[in-house]
Amino acid sequence: MHASFETSFADALLNADRPIPCGITAHNAAVPARRFAVYRNNVVVGLGKALKARFPAVEKIVGEEFFAAMARVFVTEQPPRSPLLATYGDSFPAFIAAFEPARELPYLADVSRLEAARTRSYHAADATPVGGDHFAALDADAVGDIRIKMHPSAEVVRSAYPIVTIWAMNSGEQELAPIEDWRGEDAVIARPYLEVEVRALPPGGAAFLLALAAGRRLGEAAEAALADDPHFDLTCNLAGLIGSGLVRDIVFPEPKSCQQP
Amino acid sequence: MFRTSSLPACTGVGFKPAHFRDILAAPQPVGFFEVHAENYMGAGGPPHAQLGALRERYALSVHGVGLSIGAMRPLDQDHLERLKVLCDRYAPESFSEHLAWSSHDDIYLNDLLPLPYTQQTLARVAEHIDQVQTALGRQMLLENPSTYICFSESTIPEVDFLAEISKRTGCGLLLDINNVFVSAKNHGTQPLPYLDSFPLDRVKEIHLGGHDEETDDAGAPLLIDSHGSPISEAVWTLYAHVIARTGAIATLIEWDNDVPDWPTLRAEAVTAQNILSDASRASAA
Numbered sequence: 001m002h003a004s005f006e007t008s009f010a011d012a013l014l015n016a017d018r019p020i021p022c023g024i025t026a027h028n029a030a031v032p033a034r035r036f037a038v039y040r041n042n043v044v045v046g047l048g049k050a051l052k053a054r055f056p057a058v059e060k061i062v063g064e065e066f067f068a069a070m071a072r073v074f075v076t077e078q079p080p081r082s083p084l085l086a087t088y089g090d091s092f093p094a095f096i097a098a099f100e101p102a103r104e105l106p107y108l109a110d111v112s113r114l115e116a117a118r119t120r121s122y123h124a125a126d127a128t129p130v131g132g133d134h135f136a137a138l139d140a141d142a143v144g145d146i147r148i149k150m151h152p153s154a155e156v157v158r159s160a161y162p163i164v165t166i167w168a169m170n171s172g173e174q175e176l177a178p179i180e181d182w183r184g185e186d187a188v189i190a191r192p193y194l195e196v197e198v199r200a201l202p203p204g205g206a207a208f209l210l211a212l213a214a215g216r217r218l219g220e221a222a223e224a225a226l227a228d229d230p231h232f233d234l235t236c237n238l239a240g241l242i243g244s245g246l247v248r249d250i251v252f253p254e255p256k257s258c259q260q261p
Numbered sequence: 262m263f264r265t266s267s268l269p270a271c272t273g274v275g276f277k278p279a280h281f282r283d284i285l286a287a288p289q290p291v292g293f294f295e296v297h298a299e300n301y302m303g304a305g306g307p308p309h310a311q312l313g314a315l316r317e318r319y320a321l322s323v324h325g326v327g328l329s330i331g332a333m334r335p336l337d338q339d340h341l342e343r344l345k346v347l348c349d350r351y352a353p354e355s356f357s358e359h360l361a362w363s364s365h366d367d368i369y370l371n372d373l374l375p376l377p378y379t380q381q382t383l384a385r386v387a388e389h390i391d392q393v394q395t396a397l398g399r400q401m402l403l404e405n406p407s408t409y410i411c412f413s414e415s416t417i418p419e420v421d422f423l424a425e426i427s428k429r430t431g432c433g434l435l436l437d438i439n440n441v442f443v444s445a446k447n448h449g450t451q452p453l454p455y456l457d458s459f460p461l462d463r464v465k466e467i468h469l470g471g472h473d474e475e476t477d478d479a480g481a482p483l484l485i486d487s488h489g490s491p492i493s494e495a496v497w498t499l500y501a502h503v504i505a506r507t508g509a510i511a512t513l514i515e516w517d518n519d520v521p522d523w524p525t526l527r528a529e530a531v532t533a534q535n536i537l538s539d540a541s542r543a544s545a546a
Binding site: 009027029083124125 | 310337367448476
């Protein structure tokens with residue numbers, strides 16, 4: 001039966017210690033193990049390459065050899081469930097967080113979360129961000145009651161480590177140097193147009209954006225941000241929100257909106 | 262009625278985003294571009310922006326690598342729907358997929374895996390191709406595989422298998438001449454008899470690519486379909502042999518790994534175009 005044959009073939013691909021399935025032949029070998037190994041290699045190395053393409057800064061940090069070994073374990077434990085390889089590795093950060101040999105690099109999982117978010121942002125739906133003029137035209141009394149529809153490409157990654165700096169230094173954005181000011185950084189990742197942008201958020205900025213993304217009113221989001229960090233500065237964060245193209249739409253308390261064409 | 266596959270009878274190149282700027286900077290001596298369908302299934306972003314710009318200027322071939330047509334399990338209906346959305350959006354001149362399987366249960370194995378050629382698998386593949394053509398409302402092309410192993414249960418020669426699939430479903434065939442060469446070398450057979458018995462009247466597109474060489478269990482050369490090097494002399498010779506028989510057919514240069522700069526790739530396309538043009542002149546004379 002071909003279906004059960006596929007099962008034994010697939011199992012042997014992902015488990016190098018399994019014998020190659022019966023019925024596989026070659027004109028010059030009774031048990032063509034090296035030939036079967038080509039398929040094993042294509043699967044495991046190919047999927048490893050997909051991870052390498054999605055997590056280049058993680059690879060830079062741990063080195064090619066370590067990354068390949070780590071990817072190999074992940075690939076055999078959690079092979080993809082979809083032919084869309086751009087989405088493969090969404091669970092790689094959680095895997096890294098629990099991967100014993102990477103324990104000495106506690107920030108690695110958070111850097112990988114940032115990189116995973118970059119790919120999602122890259123492929124997210126296109127939308128023209130709302131410009132600053134829409135905010136300037138708002139009635140000052142009503143500002144606290146508006147809700148913000150975030151840009152489809154926007155994601156926030158919070159970390160107790162300086163992940164934006166570490167990522168920038170390992171992706172060619174910034175020169176590699178010792179990090180003097182070792183403190184947590186929250187990142188916002190977005191692609192308002194064609195380029196994915198990564199920025200470190202100011203104090204309370206992550207709580208502010210997450211509250212807005214959850215549908216809270218602007219006033220409520222500002223309160224949540226102040227509770228998260230007393231240094232939260234609303235003006236600075238609003239300027240960042242608009243300037244970084246993070247706003248898809250402004251939703252007013254009344255049923256009227258300034259949806260972009 | 263199905264839309265039939267209709268690529269122009271000239272050379273095309275597998276599109277790589279790294280070449281986008283070079284390609285758009287000037288008109289290129291290329292008749293079409295081919296893309297892997299699965300790279301354009303995200304919601305938005307640069308992939309769609311680039312494909313849209315290419316589509317405006319060139320004929321387009323969408324080449325799937327993830328539908329797993331050769332598997333016994335039912336086709337992934339979500340994936341088929343994604344292919345339909347892509348084909349509806351870009352209206353490519355051609356859609357093609359492989360005689361191979363790449364998924365098992367819900368695991369995607371990311372390789373084009375071989376299948377035994379039996380009456381049972383033939384019926385299953387034909388059924389899958391019917392479903393694809395019905396869902397997409399168009400004729401698809403099925404590509405011959407490169408293989409490293411054989412199956413003791415196979416009872417049908419590969420060429421006969423492909424010919425029968427094409428006859429039963431009305432699908433066209435995509436003849437990958439590098440795959441023919443790689444498989445023949447790997448199985449101790451000859452590529453020319455394979456090509457001479459191939460149903461060339463069903464071929465709507467040809468693929469040319471490079472291969473690597475490793476060593477098999479008996480210490481003999483094992484060719485690997487790696488798409489990471491120039492097309493070999495032997496494959497060019499086989500290509501000229503086929504084109505002399507068929508006349509000009511849409512021909513794609515595939516280079517997916519260790520991708521060279523655009524001028525190198527374009528030069529391969531020009532080499533193929535010269536062979537096509539010679540054939541056109543010969544048939545006109």
